[in-house]
Amino acid sequence: MKLIGYFRSGASYRVRIALNVKGIKVEHAFRHLRKGEQKSDDYLKINPQGLVPSLLLDDGTVLTQSIAIMEWLDETHPQPPLLPKDPVNRAKVRAFALAVSCDIHPVQNLGPLNKLAAFGIDQANVTRWAKEVNFDGLQACEALIAAEKGPFCFGDTPTMADICLVPQLVNARRFGADISGFKRILEAEAACLKLPAFADAVPEKQPDAE
Amino acid sequence: MKLIGYFRSGASYRVRIALNVKGIKVEHAFRHLRKGEQKSDDYLKINPQGLVPSLLLDDGTVLTQSIAIMEWLDETHPQPPLLPKDPVNRAKVRAFALAVSCDIHPVQNLGPLNKLAAFGIDQANVTRWAKEVNFDGLQACEALIAAEKGPFCFGDTPTMADICLVPQLVNARRFGADISGFKRILEAEAACLKLPAFADAVPEKQPDAE
Numbered sequence: 073m074k075l076i077g078y079f080r081s082g083a084s085y086r087v088r089i090a091l092n093v094k095g096i097k098v099e100h101a102f103r104h105l106r107k108g109e110q111k112s113d114d115y116l117k118i119n120p121q122g123l124v125p126s127l128l129l130d131d132g133t134v135l136t137q138s139i140a141i142m143e144w145l146d147e148t149h150p151q152p153p154l155l156p157k158d159p160v161n162r163a164k165v166r167a168f169a170l171a172v173s174c175d176i177h178p179v180q181n182l183g184p185l186n187k188l189a190a191f192g193i194d195q196a197n198v199t200r201w202a203k204e205v206n207f208d209g210l211q212a213c214e215a216l217i218a219a220e221k222g223p224f225c226f227g228d229t230p231t232m233a234d235i236c237l238v239p240q241l242v243n244a245r246r247f248g249a250d251i252s253g254f255k256r257i258l259e260a261e262a263a264c265l266k267l268p269a270f271a272d273a274v275p276e277k278q279p280d281a282e
Numbered sequence: 283m284k285l286i287g288y289f290r291s292g293a294s295y296r297v298r299i300a301l302n303v304k305g306i307k308v309e310h311a312f313r314h315l316r317k318g319e320q321k322s323d324d325y326l327k328i329n330p331q332g333l334v335p336s337l338l339l340d341d342g343t344v345l346t347q348s349i350a351i352m353e354w355l356d357e358t359h360p361q362p363p364l365l366p367k368d369p370v371n372r373a374k375v376r377a378f379a380l381a382v383s384c385d386i387h388p389v390q391n392l393g394p395l396n397k398l399a400a401f402g403i404d405q406a407n408v409t410r411w412a413k414e415v416n417f418d419g420l421q422a423c424e425a426l427i428a429a430e431k432g433p434f435c436f437g438d439t440p441t442m443a444d445i446c447l448v449p450q451l452v453n454a455r456r457f458g459a460d461i462s463g464f465k466r467i468l469e470a471e472a473a474c475l476k477l478p479a480f481a482d483a484v485p486e487k488q489p490d491a492e
Binding site for chain 1: 326330331332333339343345346347349350351353354357358369370372373374376377379380381383384385387388389394397398401402403407411414422425426
């Protein structure tokens with residue numbers, strides 16, 4: 073398998089963690105998002121959305137969208153699981169993962185931020201946009217797990233929820249969001265980063281990091 | 283079960299279709315999004331994100347996030363399925379559903395559009411933003427299914443991909459995106475709207491439609 077990603081891409085970071093959790097070694101390739109390499113003709117043939125990551129299977133099949141890739145990993149390599157067994161608990165973990173992946177990440181991602189600039193928003197306000205989207209979104213996420221036992225988002229093992237949360241916190245801090253009040257989120261992050269599966273996947277440890 | 287939704291919410295529309303596909307009757311309740319009823323204190327206790335839909339189970343459990351709700355429906359009420367059986371095919375269907383649900387819908391949803399206005403973008407440009415997000419996103423979606431057999435997005439039965447696509451097309455048209463060139467998408471939509479599960483779920487047929 074080959075993962076095409078970018079060190080700073082939150083969605084690539086999710087898949088790096090998930091592969092580590094499963095103990096799956098893959099070849100790594102990179103597209104430099106700030107240089108626009110994800111919009112080249114050859115890459116658009118692989119991933120028509122022009123986004124990373126893409127996971128290339130050995131038979132040439134291309135899987136896209138980090139959540140879909142994680143679901144595929146969990147179906148084809150069940151141990152250790154990324155989701156609990158009980159359907160309601162699975163739904164809660166997925167809802168948290170989607171609260172990050174749908175309602176925070178794409179709204180503060182490179183494409184929309186570039187679009188804001190193209191619509192005449194100055195750089196300080198583009199950053200304010202991203203900061204507010206992260207703060208407001210993570211505030212809701214904190215409420216989603218406030219009553220759940222820790223130390224992870226949902227109990228004593230990491231799930232897809234944690235795998236979506238940890239990369240988002242990198243962005244939240246980068247854009248200056250004050251997340252110091254989100255106690256459950258920070259507890260989950262600390263528990264995750266003690267695990268090699270998460271610690272080895274951090275952006276600054278990747279070969280394409282600058 | 284009780285579904286709290288809004289007739290014009292694309293995410294509520296998805297869950298209405300999925301419930302119809304499964305033949306599940308639920309009680310319906312509504313939050314008027316333009317009046318901000320989804321941000322009231324009582325509703326935020328149900329859904330801390332202040333979004334619709336929420337699905338209330340009979341034991342009081344609240345499920346949120348339309349994709350998580352559809353996955354739960356498919357796990358607890360397997361027939362007819364919303365996803366194919368083969369893991370790679372499931373991943374492709376999910377990737378398409380997420381290309382709509384992550385990369386189009388939240389970027390042109392009411393919250394971000396209100397935020398654009400708050401950041402000083404005038405109404406004509408807010409609409410242009412939504413139109414472009416829909417056009418660009420659906421163009422990528424068209425490419426994702428260009429090589430797939432029809433009439434639905436992925437073959438001869440509707441899946442989660444179609445359930446995410448059909449509501450998005452309502453928005454695309456509302457914002458003036460010219461989708462006439464997206465032949466596979468329009469083929470899938472036409473096939474879907476012949477089915478009562480889809481046709482009965484359209485916004486204008488809901489009790490809260492204006």
